[in-house]
Amino acid sequence: MTQARKIKPWLKATLELGPLLLFFVIFMRLRDKTVMLGGTEYSGFILATMVFIPVMVASTLALWRLTGKLAPMQVATLVLVVVFGGLSVWLNDPRFFKIKVTLIYLIFAGLLGLSLALRRNWLQLVMSEALPMRDEGWRILTIRLALLFLGLALANELVWRTLSETTWVNFKTFGLPAIMVAFFVLNARLFERYALPRDE
Structure with missing residues (x-):
């Protein structure tokens, strides 16, 4: 690699x-x-x-x-x-660019769900160097992140279809990144609970 x-x-x-x-x-x-x-x-x-x-x-x-x-x-x-x-x-037509956000999150959620179904945690393969955890911790994080992506896809659809263009741009630029940061902060206890010992 x-x-x-x-x-x-x-x-x-x-x-x-x-x-x-x-x-x-x-x-x-x-x-x-x-x-x-x-x-x-x-x-x-x-x-x-x-x-x-x-x-x-x-x-x-x-x-x-x-x-x-x-x-x-x-x-x-x-x-x-x-x-x-x-x-x-x-x-x-700006709709295609707005729908792109929904598709990205649906694809990510689908890939995470597929990795769980195949018992191959792809999230762990991508992020294990940054977050060394036991397998159970990665399984829980993958489930939570897949659900988050589904929620973000739904939120994006609701925002762009029902609110103003300016509101959607603000949501995409600041809201979505803030939600992702908050997600990982709120999962700090998960990282601590399932963290690998330092010698591993």
Whole structure:
């Protein structure tokens, strides 16, 4: 297995979060405007998506170049961003980009559920270096994370279908990452309970 190279934490955070924050800034500046490009009017949301896609591709490639490795979730996210973001731009319809978030979480939940059914904990394979735990701890965490992803998929559908575009952008930019951070903080006792002894 190829060992990922270490990079500075601030650089890693910039590459991972920078595209999303750039999308947020552009959308907030252009959300009440339309711009004519090639004879077609585009909303601020679509313009922000136009910028987000190539920046996301560039930042992911840079992360891969610097670390020598990408997580499966990063690859899946990039593919869905390009496909559904591209559809939103091509068809001038923001719904595809919003649905992309739902699909990402459903795919992750499905993969975690499948790994449990096959008795092969893929989450453990991906994260065991960062969180050394016993197998039972990984099984519990996988169940909880799969349920979280299902909940986030449902929440995304409710937000984009019933609330304003600005609310959805705020939810995607700040709400979803905050929920993920809170999830791992709330599971701190699980990590402690099932942590491997230091000599392992």
